[in-house]
Amino acid sequence: xxRGEKEAQQYVWDGAIPLQIxxxxxxxxxxxxxSPALVTTFSTVFIxxxxxPRIGYLPLLFPQLKPFFSDALPxxxxxxxxxxxxxxxxxxxxTGVLFDLLCxxxxxxxxxxxxxxxxxxxxxxxxDGEDSVKWSYINSLKxxxxxxxxxxxxxxNMSHPDQVELWRSVMSGKLETYNCISSKLKLGIIxxxxxxxxxxxxxxxQHSVNETEATAAPKSSRIPVRLYLSxxxxxxxxxxxxxxxxxxxxxxxxxRPVEFKSxxxxxxxxxxxxxxxxxxxxxxxxxMKTESENENEHEPESERYPVIKLLRIQGIEPKMEIPFSWVxxxxxxxxxxxxxxxxxxxxxxxTMMCGLNHEDYSIAFAMAESVVSPKENGPTxxxxxxxxxxxxxxxx
Numbered sequence: 001x002x003r004g005e006k007e008a009q010q011y012v013w014d015g016a017i018p019l020q021i022x023x024x025x026x027x028x029x030x031x032x033x034x035s036p037a038l039v040t041t042f043s044t045v046f047i048x049x050x051x052x053p054r055i056g057y058l059p060l061l062f063p064q065l066k067p068f069f070s071d072a073l074p075x076x077x078x079x080x081x082x083x084x085x086x087x088x089x090x091x092x093x094x095t096g097v098l099f100d101l102l103c104x105x106x107x108x109x110x111x112x113x114x115x116x117x118x119x120x121x122x123x124x125x126x127x128d129g130e131d132s133v134k135w136s137y138i139n140s141l142k143x144x145x146x147x148x149x150x151x152x153x154x155x156x157n158m159s160h161p162d163q164v165e166l167w168r169s170v171m172s173g174k175l176e177t178y179n180c181i182s183s184k185l186k187l188g189i190i191x192x193x194x195x196x197x198x199x200x201x202x203x204x205x206q207h208s209v210n211e212t213e214a215t216a217a218p219k220s221s222r223i224p225v226r227l228y229l230s231x232x233x234x235x236x237x238x239x240x241x242x243x244x245x246x247x248x249x250x251x252x253x254x255x256r257p258v259e260f261k262s263x264x265x266x267x268x269x270x271x272x273x274x275x276x277x278x279x280x281x282x283x284x285x286x287x288m289k290t291e292s293e294n295e296n297e298h299e300p301e302s303e304r305y306p307v308i309k310l311l312r313i314q315g316i317e318p319k320m321e322i323p324f325s326w327v328x329x330x331x332x333x334x335x336x337x338x339x340x341x342x343x344x345x346x347x348x349x350x351t352m353m354c355g356l357n358h359e360d361y362s363i364a365f366a367m368a369e370s371v372v373s374p375k376e377n378g379p380t381x382x383x384x385x386x387x388x389x390x391x392x393x394x395x396x
Contacts, residue, residue, distance in 0.1 A: 008330040012314050013175045015054035017099050018109035021061075021082075022047050023069045027117055049109060053173055054096025054314065055334055057133045058082050058089060058112075060171060065114060079119040079127070082112050087245055088120045091127045092136040094333055100312040100341040101228045101251070104242025123248070134167050137335055144224040144336035145187055147257045154185045170334045178334060187336055223258040223328050224337045227276050231346050235307070242310070242343065260325065269327050270320035273308070273342070280306050280346065310343040 048068050052061060062080045082089045084102055089112070093101075099110055119126075126132070142152040158166070162181050169178035229252040232243055245251060258272045274281040311317060314331045332338045 010175060012331060012333075013053075013055060013173055013178075015096060015315060016051040017054060017095060019050050019052050019061075020047055020109040020111050021050065021065065022111065022113050023072060024083075024113050024115050027069075027073055027115060048114075052095045054094065054099075055170065055173070056095050057091060057093075057137075058095055058098075059091045059127055059129060059133050062129060066116070069114070069116070073116055076117050078116045080129075081115050081119055081124060081127070083115070084110075084112055085244060085246075087247070088123045090124060090248070091133065092125075094339065096314060097228065097333075097339045097341065100315060101230075102245060104310065104343070106315075137167065137170065138163065140335035140337060141185075145185065147222050147224045148187050148336070154187070158185070182334075221260045223260055223272075223324075225256060225258050225272070225276060225340060226337050227254040227256070227273075227340045227342060228252075229254060229277070230343045231306075232309070232343065233346065235309075235345055258324070260328075266321070267324050268321050269311075269318060269324050272324045272327075273311070273320070273340070280344070306344040306346045308342070308344055310341075312341045313338065 048065060050061065050064060052058070059080055062078075065080070066078065081091065084098075087102070089098055089102075099106070103110065138155070142155045145152045145155045162184065165177060166181040169175075169181065230243070230245070230250065231252070243250075254276060256276050258275050260267055308320065311320070313327065316331065318327060318331075328338050
């Protein structure tokens with residue numbers, strides 16, 4: 001693995017978010033004990049400060065949080081859950097994705113409230129601790145395998161020791177172990193001659209471990225993507241003005257694969273977004289132009305296409321013209337999904353095709369059969385907050 005490739009993947013695995021965790025007032029029954037090093041106490045509110053891995057999941061913090069808060073809790077059965085500004089957080093979404101999605105202006109530390117009682121079963125699916133999180137991760141892996149190859153056989157046929165070791169590598173952030181085990185799944189990589197100039201594939205396993213198996217893995221043209229979309233009807237100049245979510249109904253969760261076809265030209269991140277959102281970009285389906293479409297060319301861009309206000313992947317705001325294959329190979333999560341958080345300003349009300357609930361894997365698998373494609377230009381990453389407008393035309 002080349003230095004640049006290894007650094008990109010290691011960047012994802014080393015990513016962490018400082019959390020400042022408060023115990024909800026309703027669950028504090030005693031005065032707090034003396035404060036340990038990284039903990040601050042204000043009156044009857046307990047606060048715990050911790051670094052949470054971006055690729056991890058909030059319920060996995062239970063072993064660290066429970067001992068600290070246990071003396072203050074009322075009697076009862078522990079079922080941990082978190083909220084941010086009153087919004088219960090979906091435990092099966094990676095911590096880094098939740099942060100990118102819900103904090104337009106990155107908040108450090110990220111202030112969360114933890115509960116051990118009163119689980120909101122009407123909003124969140126049940127979570128029985130680590131076993132539930134592991135089950136969710138393995139199912140995501142199966143879903144990704146199905147999208148890539150049309151079969152989950154390689155994941156389902158994993159030996160129990162390999163499955164355990166793979167999960168432990170994700171929990172502990174051991175990239176080398178993860179690469180060793182995941183290479184056996186032969187889920188493949190994607191690539192083109194353009195992204196090869198950027199670092200090609202950061203997902204090729206290190207030369208010393210299972211190199212034969214890894215290099216024999218077929219290249220995929222179907223990419224598992226989960227897109228979290230917030231559509232706003234008013235522009236905002238500052239990230240502090242990003243609308244706050246008080247319900248998950250305000251976020252469209254779209255589980256839709258991307259078909260990668262380079263066809264001798266760049267297939268960019270922008271092309272991928274357009275293929276995931278044909279409701280917003282019907283022209284990306286490469287249909288013949290009608291007279292009415294020709295008339296629409298005279299409309300301002302903002303009247304015809306939405307404005308991409310903010311797009312984040314792994315805490316990065318990449319340029320829209322970066323090769324999509326580079327993004328996938330370097331910034332995907334350990335579940336083999338590329339998680340994209342997107343804020344757009346839509347000029348007109350648009351009815352979304354069904355976003356998928358995480359719980360409904362059968363529908364997700366079925367949707368892996370429907371896909372679209374598009375085209376466009378160039379590379380590089382950035383971390384600016386400037387607005388990006390969709391071009392009036394896609395170049396053929």
